[in-house]
Amino acid sequence: MLAQELADLGAADIKPTAGGVAFAGPLTLCYRVNLESRIASRVLLRIAEGSYRDEQDVYDAAHAIRWQDWFTPQQRIKVKVSAHHCPLKSLDFVTLRVKDAVCDRFQYARGRRPSVDTHAPDMLIAVYLDSTQCTFYLDTSGEPLFKRGWRKSAGEAPIRENLAAGILRLANWTPDTLLYDPMCGSGTFVVEAALMARRVAPGIGRRFAFEKLLSYDPRPAEALRVELKEREIDGTPGLIHAADHSATALTSIGANLTIAGCSELVTLRQGDARQLLAPAETGLLVTNPPYGQRMGDSESLKAFYPQFGDHLKKHFCNWTVQIFTADMKLPGQLRLAPSRRVPLFNGAIECRLFEFRMVTGSPRKKRADGR
Template identity: 55%
Template sequence: MTEHFFAPCPRGLESVLAAELEQLDAASIQPSPGGVAFQGDWRTCYRANLESRIASRVLWQITRHSYRSEADIYDLTHALPWQDWFEPGLSIKVNLAAIKCPLRSLDFVTLRIKDAVCDKFRATRGKRPDIDTASPDMRVHGFLDAQKFTLYLDTSGEALFKRGLRQTQGEAPLRENLAAGILALAGWHPGTPLLDPMCGSGTLLLEAAQIACRIAPGSGRQFAFEKLKLFDAGNWKKLKQTATSRQLERTFQSIYGSDLYGSALAHARHNLAAAELAECVTLKQANVLEISPPAETGILVSNPPYGMRIGDQQELAVFYPQLGNVLKQRFSGWRAFLLTADPMLPKTIRLTPSRRIPLFNGALECRLLEYRLVAGSMRKTKSPDAPEQTAATHEP
């Protein structure tokens, strides 16, 4: 039976998530700002939870209908067969988001959804589920636009970027699915040398090593769909066995990381060792301004320090041009991808980006800047009076 699902993701990653879901046999794929809608059976849902590196969650659409009032939303929610989906002994949490919603109080609407679920259980089973806002068994997600009310059951539970691999982290960690999305946007594939010269706790390296070893990102965790009454344990077991059989031996890959600070590198080593991926990645303590490329060509990806993290704008004003010089002089033939929330970086690094991709690390708006590094200047010869041309794209 075909079901409707929605996979939210960090803004800016919708295109690569859509491509990933296509590889996972999803159908009717429709990207929209902040996620991708798709259709499939429950096996598709299980597989998306197990194997998607970019989705934040997989939400099962259980109703979509027009509304005019809070009473409509209560009635639509109460009409659903909640008792057929899970037991009242499980705790719940209701989340609600809205765009151009005409109703006055989203908090009140959230309360009405919760009341409708609890009232339906009390009427059909004589018992209502408890509310747990910290770690609920089941999450109910509502979305309101100007005319339509859509309700989802979260099949993931904890967010999918919580892989359970990263044991320690630095001051400004990347979410794991954002790191995986950056690698996808960069077009990186195993076998291509990859370097993160400011690796921090190693999130980009962890994601790359998992990709190289074909490790399903959800293979070490549990999911909310396992608590649903319609859960097919046999199908799920086969999917996990198939994913495990595809894994490759955890041997050296052309994945390299370095950091100026020994404490950050210690975090990266610990995380890689805890994930049993230490053999796949070469780490060393080094200043990014003094390193040499580990291969003639490859992809450099990094999340360099910026003002919100270390708070020293003057220091960064000196550092960014030096970083640009290192990339231009030593990494000819490479492509570099820098994620930054600092508008000063693209202005002071003195390189012309070929792409500027808006991304979000949580609520923090960033840009992923791509630099195609060639010997000498990247700018074409032009007359003194001609306006400067850049290859920047995707700037909103």
């Protein structure tokens, strides 16, 4: 999904990799992706790479980089090292050696060493090690891109904004299709959908780390912001619906929608997902249902899911249902057969996006006793 989005934004040499997507383009494309990507977590600028066998090789590779061409010693730094099949024993020690190399280079070139700030750095230096190669990046995003700025209230166990946007894209949702989340929580799906319907760039209201690079040119960046603001539209009310049994959740989503500037686009209802009728004859239902502590106890879940499945069969014919969950047994509990299951991760938690196509006489899984 991210590779497709980057192609839409004008990226070249797109290559999906483990945990990310590599792409090429001018620095102005870096600005655009940070501002417009709904799916990326952050944008890393690759500045150097080389082979290594031990920690000294990594130090030498880091020391050879002209860090002074990218930022000043007055800016605070943080080094983050990640690895896959790395033969070195301690990534903490590698992190220390890279930090030493960067500071030593500045001492040599500018006579001053940058300070380290692991909580709010001006520059995040990301280092990736595989079995033989070390690659150095500068983070151009700063705060992770899923932090759009609209979430005043998170509610319980919210999914990240970029994950919700990616799920909407996986579900092939478009703003002219009716969308309904019957267990909306803090409303991540519907807020992201409303922003998409209004063509609001997800990063339009925030700042980025690329603005602190020495190579940063504010003129194309500000021109891009103007272009994106001019692209925004009002959107069509009545096509996005959300519901939750909790009045507190609906208050939260109302606050979030107000901050996002999308209050008029989302119709809110309070009620039980097993009882609320479909808001239209057809559409897309997408939800991250409650589980565990959010439902109170496992006995409540055992009763909830079969009843919700029956409700879908009876009242949501001709709908497509997308359910995102960490519960791999969910289809059996709903007694519905999924037409597609997509592996996804919510942070470190492995999840599935189950698709169910609700048609008259939707397939229902038989119980062991044949009923």
